Amino acid sequence: MKNSLQYHAEGRPGKIEVIPSKPCRSSEELSLAYSPGVAEPVLEISKNPSDVYKYTSKGNLVGVISNGTAILGLGALGALASKPVMEGKGILFKRFADIDVFDIEIDETDPKKLIEIIKSLEPTFGGINLEDIKSPECFEIEQTLIKECSIPVFHDDQHGTAVIALAGLLNALEIAQKDIAKVKVVYNGAGAAGISCAKMFLLAGVSLENLYMCDINGLLVKDREKELFEEQKQFMKECPEANLVEVIKGADVFVGVSAADCVSPEMLKSMNDNPIVFAMANPNPEITYDLAKKTRSDIIMATGRSDYPNQVNNVLGFPYIFRGALDVGAPYISEGMKMAAAKALAALTKAPITDELKKNYGGDLVFGKDYIIPKPFDSRIIEWVSSAVAEAACKENLASRPREDWDQYRLELRKRMEKYWA
Numbered sequence: 001m002k003n004s005l006q007y008h009a010e011g012r013p014g015k016i017e018v019i020p021s022k023p024c025r026s027s028e029e030l031s032l033a034y035s036p037g038v039a040e041p042v043l044e045i046s047k048n049p050s051d052v053y054k055y056t057s058k059g060n061l062v063g064v065i066s067n068g069t070a071i072l073g074l075g076a077l078g079a080l081a082s083k084p085v086m087e088g089k090g091i092l093f094k095r096f097a098d099i100d101v102f103d104i105e106i107d108e109t110d111p112k113k114l115i116e117i118i119k120s121l122e123p124t125f126g127g128i129n130l131e132d133i134k135s136p137e138c139f140e141i142e143q144t145l146i147k148e149c150s151i152p153v154f155h156d157d158q159h160g161t162a163v164i165a166l167a168g169l170l171n172a173l174e175i176a177q178k179d180i181a182k183v184k185v186v187y188n189g190a191g192a193a194g195i196s197c198a199k200m201f202l203l204a205g206v207s208l209e210n211l212y213m214c215d216i217n218g219l220l221v222k223d224r225e226k227e228l229f230e231e232q233k234q235f236m237k238e239c240p241e242a243n244l245v246e247v248i249k250g251a252d253v254f255v256g257v258s259a260a261d262c263v264s265p266e267m268l269k270s271m272n273d274n275p276i277v278f279a280m281a282n283p284n285p286e287i288t289y290d291l292a293k294k295t296r297s298d299i300i301m302a303t304g305r306s307d308y309p310n311q312v313n314n315v316l317g318f319p320y321i322f323r324g325a326l327d328v329g330a331p332y333i334s335e336g337m338k339m340a341a342a343k344a345l346a347a348l349t350k351a352p353i354t355d356e357l358k359k360n361y362g363g364d365l366v367f368g369k370d371y372i373i374p375k376p377f378d379s380r381i382i383e384w385v386s387s388a389v390a391e392a393a394c395k396e397n398l399a400s401r402p403r404e405d406w407d408q409y410r411l412e413l414r415k416r417m418e419k420y421w422a
Helices: 002-009 027-033 039-047 047-056 080-097 111-119 137-148 158-178 190-206 222-227 265-271 289-295 318-328 335-348 356-361 381-395 404-420
Strands: 061-066 100-103 127-130 153-155 185-188 213-216 253-257 276-279 300-303
Touching: 002 061, 027 213, 039 047, 061 080, 080 100, 080 318, 080 381, 080 404, 111 137, 127 158, 127 318, 137 153, 137 158, 137 190, 153 158, 153 318, 158 190, 158 253, 158 276, 158 300, 158 318, 158 335, 185 190, 190 213, 190 253, 190 335, 276 289, 289 300, 318 335, 318 381, 335 381, 381 404
Parallel strands: 061 100, 061 127, 127 153, 185 213, 185 253, 253 276, 276 300
Antiparallel strands: none
C-alpha cells in the first residue's frame, strides 16, 4: 500500500523516538543528569537494587523483542524486516498505556542462544514483550524466560490473542445462551495463538473432552503423535483421523487462527444453532464476514479486521496488562492476571457507552451480536483492565509494590492518559 509506505517514510523515518523526561538546559542540569551527579543514584541502587525503580525509567520501560521468525502472517523474513512491527508495538504501548518502549530485533534463531541474549537484557527493562517468534520455539523461549527472569515476560502472539478471544467468547455464550462447560469448540490452527487460546478457554470452563484442535493436516489425534510438538499433544483425541469438514459438524464454537477461506458455507451450515465463529486469520479470515452472515443469520462472529464488528485486536490487551503488572511490581503475569483482563474486557462491553465512543464509531454500540468486544478507542479500557490485572496480582501476593485503594488507582490512570485523549 502506497499510503503505508508514505506514512512510515515521511518526516522522521519510522514511528518512535526518545524524549528526555528531565530538563538538561544548563550546566547545573547537565551535571545532575550525568557526571558527577549521576553517581549518587548509582551508589544508592548498588546498595538497594529496588531503588532502580525510584531513580530510573526501568519501571515504565518494556523491551519489545523479536527475531523475525514469524512476522505477522508473512513468515520468517528476519530480524531486520521485523523492525516496523516492533516500532508499531511501541506506538501502541505509549498511546494506550503511556509505557515507554525500546524495540530490539535480534538476529538469532537458536532458541537457547536467544534466551541467553534476552535474559541478559533484564537489568534494562521492567518487562519484556516477545513478538513474532515462531512456534514451537516460542513456547520454550517464553517459559524459560518466565522462570529465569524476575520481570514480566509476555509473548503477545500467544496470550494477547487468548485474552481478547476469551472476552469475546464469554459474551457470545451469554448472548447465545449456551453453557461454557457443554459447548463443542473446534480450533483450526494449532500454533502459538491457537494453543494459548485453547488453554485459556479450558481455564474458563470449556471441557477438554469437548475441545477439538485441527491443523493443516486435520484433527490432532493419537495416531499423529510423532509429528506433533509437545504443546499440541494435550489436545490429541483417541479417535480416527478426521478433517475440518468432519470435525466442525455440530460445533457450537469455531476459532480460526489459520488461513483464509478454509471454512465453506456448507461447513458453517453444519454447525449448531447460534454458532459462534471467531475467524481471526489476517488479513483475510477463514470465511468472510459478509458470506458468513449471508449463510447463517443466527451467527455471532468476530474477525481480526477493523472493518467488521467484533475485532479481536491485541491492542485491547497487552498495553493494559503490562500497565497493571508494572504498577504493582509483579515478577510475572499469572493466569489469574490474564483471566482478570479477559473478564474486565467482557464486562466493559456491557457498560453504557460514552459520547466519546459515539463520536469515534458513528452511533450507539449496544451489547449484542455486533458488539461483544470493546473498541480500541474506548478510553475507559485502561481503568477497567489495568486495575483488574493489578488487583489480581495483589490478591495472588505477586506484587512487590502492592496497592489497596483501587478507586484512587483508576483515577491516577485516567489522569495519566488525559493527554492522549484530549
